[in-house]
Amino acid sequence: MARLTLKNIGKSFGKTEVLKNISLDVEDGEFLSLVGQSGCGKSTLLRIISGLEAPSRGEILIDGQVVTEQSPKQRNIAMVFQDYALYPHMSVAENMAMPLIMSQLPLHARLPLVRHVAPSARRAKPSMATQVETVAKQLRIDHLLTRKPAQLSGGQRQRVALGRALVRNPGIFLMDEPLSNLDAKLRVEVRREISELHHSSGLTFVYVTHDQTEAMTMSDRVALMQGGEVLQVAAPNTLYTNPVSVDVARFIGSPQINILPVQSRLDGLFLGDINLHLETIGKVSDLQLGLRPEALSFRGVAGLQLQPIKPGSILLPFQKRMVEDLGPEILIHGCFEADPEIEIRVRAQKNTDYGKTDQFAGTHKLQVAIDPTQLLLFNAHGLRIQPTPHMAQSLGEVVT
Amino acid sequence: MSSISLSLRSYAPRSVWSLIGTLFLFLGAWVMVFPFIWMVSSSLKPTDEVYDANFSIIPRTFKGFENYYEVLFNQPYLIYLMNSFLVCCGILIVQLITAVPAAYALAKLKFRGSSILFGTVIAALTIPINVTSIPIYVALAKTGLLDTYLAMMLPFFISVFAIFLFRQFFRGFPDSIIDAARVDGFSEMEIILRLVLPSAVPAIAAFSVFSFVAHWNDLYWPLIVVTSQDKMTATLSMMQYQSDFDTDYGRTFASATVVTAPMVIAFLFARRLFIRGITMTGVKG
Amino acid sequence: MSLGTKKRAQTRLAYMLVLPATLLILGIYILPILTVFGISFTDYSLVSNYYEFVGLENYRHMLADEAFGNAIVNTLIYASLFLPSSFIISLFLAIAIQERKQFRSILEVLYFLPVTSTLAAMALVWAALMDSNQGVINHWAGAVGLGPFNWLGSETMVLFSMALISLWSVIGFNMVLFLAGLTAIPSSLYEAAAIDGADHPVDRFFRVTWPMLGPTSMFVAVTSSITAFKLFDTVAILTQGGPNRSSEVFLYLTFLEGFEYFNMGYSAALSLVFLGIIFLFALVQALFVDRNVQY
Incomplete structure (x- = not known):
């Protein structure tokens, strides 16, 4: 020893x-x-x-x-x-x-x-x-x-x-x-x-x-x-x-974390042209937003375990492109309808109803909820920025 | 990273030994090379200086030009060299022409008797020329072919070693590529010539060196079948000096240099290929 | 073209490809070997057309023949001088050179040089170096108080001198084989040995190098043994078996009987003994190579 x-x-x-x-x-x-x-x-x-x-x-x-x-x-x-x-x-x-x-x-x-x-x-x-x-x-x-x-x-x-x-x-x-x-x-x-x-x-x-x-x-x-x-x-x-x-966030975790380019402006944090209504760091700069595939959840899709959407979550329009079946869960590839479009992967647990109907029939346009407590924010050099305590309180379109 | 580089600092005394070892290795290398140096040096000297007790590498009286002129133009050494060259080339060409197709067939084609043939090849690998020389000599003598180029080359027209070597090489050639070529409509001949043969160039080159060096340096067979001066190979010409030398020692070693030079120079130019070719006899099945 | 005809075409091609080689093997190996067998039971001699079947007479003669016994003894003495030294020296050279990465290629070239050279010509050089009166070697030996030696002229020395020349000409060859064997040993084995505490050169050699070189060593030993029995060039050029038959080795005797005295029958019998010895070595090798260490 x-x-x-x-x-x-x-x-x-x-x-x-x-x-x-x-x-x-x-x-x-x-x-x-x-x-x-x-x-x-x-x-x-x-x-x-x-x-x-x-x-x-x-x-x-x-x-x-x-x-x-x-x-x-x-x-x-x-x-x-x-x-x-x-x-x-x-x-x-x-x-x-x-x-x-x-x-x-x-x-x-x-x-x-x-x-x-x-x-x-x-x-x-x-x-x-x-x-x-x-x-x-x-x-x-x-x-x-x-x-x-x-x-x-x-x-x-x-x-x-x-x-x-x-x-x-x-x-x-x-x-x-x-x-x-x-x-x-x-x-x-x-x-x-x-x-x-x-x-x-x-x-x-x-x-x-x-x-x-x-x-x-x-x-x-x-x-x-x-x-x-x-x-x-x-x-x-x-x-x-x-x-x-x-780099650490990218290496650890499978499927890989989503790293999205975001911009901090004086009036909020922007994902493309979508305002995330999160508190900014006070100055204009390009940042990176890390979202684990399981930090996102869908609303109202049959056959998927619906995680209770936490208060303070942000809802974003999501367009589905492709679904990978991983057995107990699925990985959905798609994008946020921002301008320009932003590709993203979402992981969701199946429930027993999965496969009984076509899950996504007619629901090309989905809504995805992001849990802000699971957001990871990095500066332009890739270093982590600690979220401010009141970040979650300053959201715009909020689920209550 | 490949070798184990144990922390050098903790083994400082070893580097002293390593230095001594290196010195000894170079001393040994000097011993290995010394006969060549002595030979070249002597070939540039007049007779009385060759056996001078105070050996010096640089001749005191330079007689190199005369010695080499004598050897090359007044003695038939150019003919000897030409004979050696012709015989080696002839042997090599026929060996390649006969061995490559046979090796390909043994490696990639199915036919009855292939295992018998291959077994014979393996058995023949152990039979040296010294064993079959009597009947071959008698046959050549009866047909009046002794002392001809054909007689000098004939026993080596087939190299079982080449068949064995190339077969091993061709076996390593992926079947999938051959099948793909067949699907693409290549004929079997085209497959051999355009796909398999180009890939075998390294093996063929190595074998060529092996064959050339072996037959250039061969003394045994020319000694048996060659009797006239004008068919003599360079190596065989050395027999003229058996037991007693030419009275002109400088000239003797000029001729020895001329005989040795082609292979040594070729070796220095293509070291890797030579080392691979000559030690290739180490290839195992 | 149907599959069947295609297959037949392929077989026909195969026969065409092996035909020249097969004929030559028949003519150059099979037929002569059978003939050698045949001749060895006759008193055939090239000088007279008359010969008769003598049964095992040639083989019986061998046992009584002093020259045969002499040649066997000479060959064995020569081999016992040449084999161990050529094996051990090349092995140590290979290990030493392997460890010196920066000098490896230059040393390899220098030690290999004699292998490519024409032994018949270099034998003349050695004869001059070994000259009993004015040779460089005796001159140097004299400088340190040794000699003079009668390298090639003395019955006791001549086989030793032959072994020395052969050693010089073959060390590079064996060394390169050993180097190839050494390079093939995975470096992780030496590292594992170092971790296990085997970092002393002696332990490294006996625990890893030597056992891992097994197949290479076997190969070197067998090829060297065959080389030893094939000693010919230096004897033919330098001593012709002398002085007083003291350097008359097996292959040289066979050559003399066949092509100098034209005793073809006897020479054929001697060739077959020679072949038997080589087969024996090949057999030893085949038996041991199967026991290769494999991953």
């Missing part, structure tokens, strides 16, 4: 700067995800934490000790690789015993041939075997111990990789996209298992992924990275409901 601190970490490959001044604190026992698109620097950051890569600048501390200069071996960390990196010539048991052999036996007892006769190796063997077996049982791979990696399925290999990392009882557990080589069904399963592992082991986890669902479902906190910088570090729910910038 360990606490991890990164101080002003920077990394350059030649002239390209992949990491810019990153500072992070990972608490003891915390599950932190590094999430972002490929090339954002998340894997490099993980490799720097592991010691496979040296930072160009900055410091790494584990439990308050500076480890920047230490090799991976000295840091007592474990790492699960994207392709698992199992040794193909070794059995599962041998793979899992590797970290034990390396930490418990002196060099001469690790040499070929010698390792079969060296007394230290023979003495250590039974205890290592027990350790490997314990972990293997925990991961339910104890029946596979004699197999070679080539004889295992993807999910089994994944567990062996986890086992090899766990067996050494590391301080920090690093994972680099460990689920990306699994099929969708297995991914959900292993996701749950990793979460359980985190809870039962109480270890500090740092988990790299490009998949926001993975990050959101498993983590205590998520660090969203872009262009070598951390945009926001927060609990999943905070990240979703309270993003600090447009």
